[in-house]
Amino acid sequence: MDEQEAIRAARQIIDEIHDERIFDLIGEYVRFGRTTKVLAPIKIPGVNTNALSMVYAQATANIFGYEVEDRVFQITSEKRDRKIDPMLRLALPPVFAGEIEAGADYILIDDVFTTGGTLAGLRGYVHRHGGNVIVCSTLAAGTRVTREATRYDKRQMGVALAPTNARVRDLRNALGDEYHAVDSVFCEGLKYGLQQLTEQEARFVSNQARTIRTCGESVSDWFAGKILAARSPEI
Structure with missing residues (x-):
């Protein structure tokens, strides 16, 4: 076309x-x-x-x-x-x-x-x-x-672009004591922190964090690895 x-x-x-x-x-x-x-x-x-x-x-x-x-x-x-x-x-x-x-x-x-x-x-x-x-x-x-x-x-x-207050609270609860560690991973890897996520991105991070925690893994290590893998030439 x-x-x-x-x-x-x-x-x-x-x-x-x-x-x-x-x-x-x-x-x-x-x-x-x-x-x-x-x-x-x-x-x-x-x-x-x-x-x-x-x-x-x-x-x-x-x-x-x-x-x-x-x-x-x-x-x-x-x-x-x-x-x-x-x-x-x-x-x-x-x-x-x-x-x-x-x-x-x-x-x-x-x-x-x-x-x-x-x-x-x-x-x-x-x-x-x-x-x-x-x-x-x-x-x-x-x-x-x-x-x-x-x-x-x-x-x-109209739908939300920026995270709602409820979503921000949910994100903090999902990350718990790893909130600042994950924020540092995002700032280093993406050049922006968790506060700059959209509503849908924050929803995704919250859901992933809960799944990762259930498996007993480090949330910050998981996101750091995924960011690195996404930017690798093989993908």
Whole structure:
């Protein structure tokens, strides 16, 4: 499928599944009178067009009269893109490059919310370079994300990216006296700590920690080994 065919297919998918009320919700976060851009985690041109994100970003920009930022790219990681294993995706956070306009507001757009790592990484990149992320929106979310959202409106209109207070407590309880050791492993291996995990990533770490503890193993050693293995050339 060439690029134009991919874009046409993406438009058809968006027309079929998108709820127009999302634009009303996005509009509640817009700060009029400020420079605002729409940004999607687009891969480097010629590598992966990510048509769904591109088309959704352009549709959002058209609604509000903004521009799609085309100077920021996600540097592809073939190992990460081809895997759905949450540990591998956690151990290989996305890397971004390109120019962010300091002081500008950004609406982040993506196709599917799974663990939230891509959006969280892009948000961090924007903030580190002086921009402001005002809202994030995706076309769909995985079943793990929406499992606890039983009402239709909640499934359609918002799920948690940052960990809830309950999730933070659960993570601390699951790690127990190894909390700081695991945090150090993450800071050393991933360059960010447990406080920067998304809701779904924190859920995964909590569940894994309980399983590891049941087996009598060290949680920090397990995560250190998994991070090292994920980055090895053999995978």
